[in-house]
Amino acid sequence: MAEQSDLIIIGSGINGLVAGALCARAGKKVQLFERNPQLGGAIKTEEATLPGFTHELLSSWHPLFLGGPAYGQLKDELEKRGLHYKNTSAPA
Numbered sequence: 460m461a462e463q464s465d466l467i468i469i470g471s472g473i474n475g476l477v478a479g480a481l482c483a484r485a486g487k488k489v490q491l492f493e494r495n496p497q498l499g500g501a502i503k504t505e506e507a508t509l510p511g512f513t514h515e516l517l518s519s520w521h522p523l524f525l526g527g528p529a530y531g532q533l534k535d536e537l538e539k540r541g542l543h544y545k546n547t548s549a550p551a
């Protein structure tokens with residue numbers, strides 16, 4: 460299966476996912492391998508304290524992604540697939 464790809468990405472953290480998405484948009488056949496059962500690497504939401512309260516365990520600084528060039532290219536397709544950032548007008 461791997462030989463049918465133009466490129467293989469090891470790891471589904473934000474860097475692997477963004478690289479894979481941009482290369483796929485450029486017409487490349489991409490295969491991405493992740494060793495964990497959940498995609499996303501450090502982008503991980505869990506009920507780490509109380510039931511019903513979810514926390515971003517290692518990725519709280521999403522404004523850097525929002526202001527970066529990859530988000531500009533992928534925004535429309537990410538939104539079609541359900542990603543919607545909710546920002547506050549007050550600085551945190």
Ligand SMILES: Cc1cc2nc3c(=O)[nH]c(=O)nc-3n(C[C@H](O)[C@H](O)[C@H](O)COP(=O)(O)OP(=O)(O)OC[C@H]3O[C@@H](n4cnc5c(N)ncnc54)[C@H](O)[C@@H]3O)c2cc1C
Pocket residue numbers: 469470471472473474475476492493494495498499500501502516517518519520521523
């Ligand atoms: C405590 C802490 C707090 C942080 N807070 C923030 C923050 O608030 N905001 C922020 O932007 N960044 C934060 N970071 C940094 C952030 O985690 C990294 O910048 C980001 O995760 C890097 O993305 P990545 O895709 O390179 O790697 P990762 O997110 O680490 O993903 C790598 C993926 O590759 C997989 N993998 C590795 N080896 C293999 C293999 N051989 N085969 C298959 N799969 C493999 C792993 O399982 C993992 O899913 C924090 C980091 C730490 C440790």
